[in-house]
Amino acid sequence: MMIDVGRLNVARCPPSGGRRFTDSCTATGGTDDEAHADDPLPGTATMTAAVVTTSESLPRDLPSLTSLRAGAALAVFVFHLGLFGVVSIPGATMGYTGVSFFFVLSGFVLTWSLQPGTSTRQFYRRRFARVYPSHLVVLVIVLAVQLAIAAPSLTPTVFLANLLLVQGWFADPAVVFGMNGPAWSLSCEAVFYLCFPLLVRGLTPLRPALRWAIPATWLTVVAVLASQSVWLGGFTFHFPLARMGEFVLGVVAALAIRDGWRPRWRLWVVIVVTVVVAAVLALLNLNQGVTDGVMAVPFGIAVVAAVMGDVRRRTRALGHRAFVYAGKISFAFYLVHELVIRVVVWADLRGAAVAVLALGVAMVLAIGLHHLVERPAQRRLSSPPARRSSSSARRTSPRRRGLPVEDRAR
Numbered sequence: 001m002m003i004d005v006g007r008l009n010v011a012r013c014p015p016s017g018g019r020r021f022t023d024s025c026t027a028t029g030g031t032d033d034e035a036h037a038d039d040p041l042p043g044t045a046t047m048t049a050a051v052v053t054t055s056e057s058l059p060r061d062l063p064s065l066t067s068l069r070a071g072a073a074l075a076v077f078v079f080h081l082g083l084f085g086v087v088s089i090p091g092a093t094m095g096y097t098g099v100s101f102f103f104v105l106s107g108f109v110l111t112w113s114l115q116p117g118t119s120t121r122q123f124y125r126r127r128f129a130r131v132y133p134s135h136l137v138v139l140v141i142v143l144a145v146q147l148a149i150a151a152p153s154l155t156p157t158v159f160l161a162n163l164l165l166v167q168g169w170f171a172d173p174a175v176v177f178g179m180n181g182p183a184w185s186l187s188c189e190a191v192f193y194l195c196f197p198l199l200v201r202g203l204t205p206l207r208p209a210l211r212w213a214i215p216a217t218w219l220t221v222v223a224v225l226a227s228q229s230v231w232l233g234g235f236t237f238h239f240p241l242a243r244m245g246e247f248v249l250g251v252v253a254a255l256a257i258r259d260g261w262r263p264r265w266r267l268w269v270v271i272v273v274t275v276v277v278a279a280v281l282a283l284l285n286l287n288q289g290v291t292d293g294v295m296a297v298p299f300g301i302a303v304v305a306a307v308m309g310d311v312r313r314r315t316r317a318l319g320h321r322a323f324v325y326a327g328k329i330s331f332a333f334y335l336v337h338e339l340v341i342r343v344v345v346w347a348d349l350r351g352a353a354v355a356v357l358a359l360g361v362a363m364v365l366a367i368g369l370h371h372l373v374e375r376p377a378q379r380r381l382s383s384p385p386a387r388r389s390s391s392s393a394r395r396t397s398p399r400r401r402g403l404p405v406e407d408r409a410r
Contacts, residue, residue, distance in 0.1 A: 058258065060113065064267070064306035064318040065105060066327035072098035072105075073330040076182065077337045077359065084345050087355040094278045099185050100246050100292045101299045102334075106189060107250025108303050110196060112258070120197050122383070127193040129381035131331075132165075134374045135186055138335045139163065142180045145339070149346070153178045165190045168238045176238050181338045184238045191240040192247040199251055208259070211252045218245030219293045226289025233287025242289065246296045253304050257311075265305040267318075274298040332374055333366035340365065 079095025081087050114123075139162060146154045158178035161167040167176045168187035176184050203211055222242045226233040236242035277298050281291050306318065317323075340362045344354055 059310055062109070062112070062307055062310050063324045064310050065109065065303065067318040067320070067323035068302070068306055068327070069102070069105065069330040070323060070326035070333075072101040073334045073337075074098075076334065077341075077362065080181075080338055080341050081355050081358070084341050086341060086344060086350055086358065087352050089355075091279070091282070094282050094291070096288065097278065097292055097295045097299075100243075100295050101302075102185065103188065103192070103243055103246035104250040104253075104296055104299045104303055106192060107247040107252075108254045108307075109250075110193075111200065111251045111254035112307075114200070123197065124193065126378075126382045129378045130374075131186055131189065133377035133381070134332060134335055134369055135165070135180075135183055136163075137369065137373050138180050138339065139183070142339055145343070146179070168240050171235055173234070180335065182334055188238070188240040188243045188247075192244065195244070196251075199248065203248075203251060203255060208256060208261075211255065215245050215249035215252055215296075218248060219296055223290045223293035226287055226293065230287060233289040236289035237292065243292070245293070246299075249296055249300045250303065253300055257304065257307060262311075263304060263308060265301060265308065267302070267305040267309050270298065270302045270305040274302055329363075329366045329370040332369035333362055336365040336369060337362040 075095040075098035077095070078089050078092045079098070082089055082092040082095075143154075143159065145151075153174055155178075158167075158175050161170060161175050162179040162183060165183070165187045167178075168184050168191075170176055203214070222236055222245060226236040226242075274295075278295065281294060286294075308314075309318070337358075340358050344358050
C-alpha cells in the first residue's frame with residue numbers, strides 16, 4: 001500500500017514474519033549493477049533499512065564522508081604522537097575523539113547503503129571481509145614484533161582477546177590496549193555489526209522524535225556514569241555497550257534523511273563549531289567517557305552536513321580525488337599507525353621531523369595494506385563462492401568492480 005504524504009511516498013511493509021527482519025521495500029538512492037549479488041540467500045533472514053522513497057534522488061556514494069574519515073584518522077594519529085612522547089602538538093589531546101566520529105559514521109553509512117533484500121548472513125559476511133583480514137594481518141605483525149622484543153604485556157589472554165576482538169569487554173587496560181591498541185574500537189564495531197539488523201528493524205517504524213530520543217538518552221546516561229569516577233570514565237571509553245549510542249546516532253540520522261529530512265547546515269560552519277566545542281572540552285579536562293558522549297553530537301551534525309553537501313553537490317573540495325583516496329585508505333592507516341609510532345619510540349627517536357617520517361611510513365604501509373589485503377579480501381569474502389563465480393562473469397566498471405555498495409560509500 002502506497003501512501004502519498006506531500007513529497008514522500010511511504011511504502012508500508014506488511015508485518016515481519018518467520019525469520020525476516022522486514023519484507024521487501026524500496027530503498028532510496030537508486031540501484032547498482034551489483035545489486036543482484038545482494039539477493040537473499042535461501043533460508044536466511046533479510047533486512048531493509050529504508051521504507052521511504054523521495055522525489056529527490058539520493059546519491060549512493062558519499063565522497064565528503066569518505067574524505068572526513070581521513071581527517072578523523074589523522075586526528076587519532078596526532079593524539080598518539082603526543083601520547084607516546086614523539087612530539088607535542090597543540091590541541092592533540094582531543095584527537096582520540098576521532099574514534100567517536102568513526103562510530104557515528106559507521107552507523108550512518110551502513111544504514112544509508114543497505115540494499116533491499118540483503119540477507120543477514122550476507123551482511124555479516126561483508127562486515128567480516130571489511131574488517132577482520134586487515135586486523136589479522138596487522139595483529140600477526142604486532143605479535144612478531146612483541147615476541148622479538150619479549151614484550152612483558154604479551155600474555156595468552158591478551159593475544160586471544162585481541163584475536164577474537166573481545167578486548168573491549170575487559171576492564172584491564174593491558175588487555176584492551178596490549179597489542180595493536182587502536183583495534184579496541186574493532187571490538188566495539190563487532191558488537192555494532194551484530195546488533196545492526198535488530199536496530200534497523202526496531203528503529204525504522206518509530207516516530208522521528210522517539211528515534212532521536214534513544215541515542216540522546218543513551219549518550220546522556222553513559223556520560224553521567226563516566227563522570228562518576230576516573231575508572232568509569234576509562235572503562236566506558238572502550239566498553240562496547242557504552243559506545244553503542246554513537247553508532248545508533250548515526251543510524252537514526254541516516255533514517256531521518258532517507259525519510260525526507262533536509263537540514264541546511266553549512267559544513268564549514270559545523271566544522272568550526274566542532275573545533276570550538278572540542279577546545280572548550282579540552283579546557284574543562286573532562287574524562288574520556290564524558291568527552292566522547294558530548295562530541296558525538298557535533299560529529300553527528302557534521303556527518304549530516306557533509307551528506308547534505310553531497311546530496312546538493314556543494315562540497316567540491318572534500319570531493320577532490322586526493323582527499324577521497326586518503327579516506328579510502330584511512331582504515332588501513334588507522335590499523336598501522338600506532339605500530340609505526342611504537343617502533344619510533346622503541347628506537348628512541350623524537351621530534352617534528354620524526355613525526356613527519358612516521359606519518360609517511362604509516363601512509364605507505366596503509367596503501368599496501370589497503371590494496372594487498374583489504375580490497376582483495378572484500379572481493380573474495382564478501383559473497384559466497386557460488387555468488388562470486390556468477391558475479392565475476394558480470395561486467396562491471398573497473399573502478400567499482402567487486403566491492404560491496406556500503407564499502408564504496410565509506
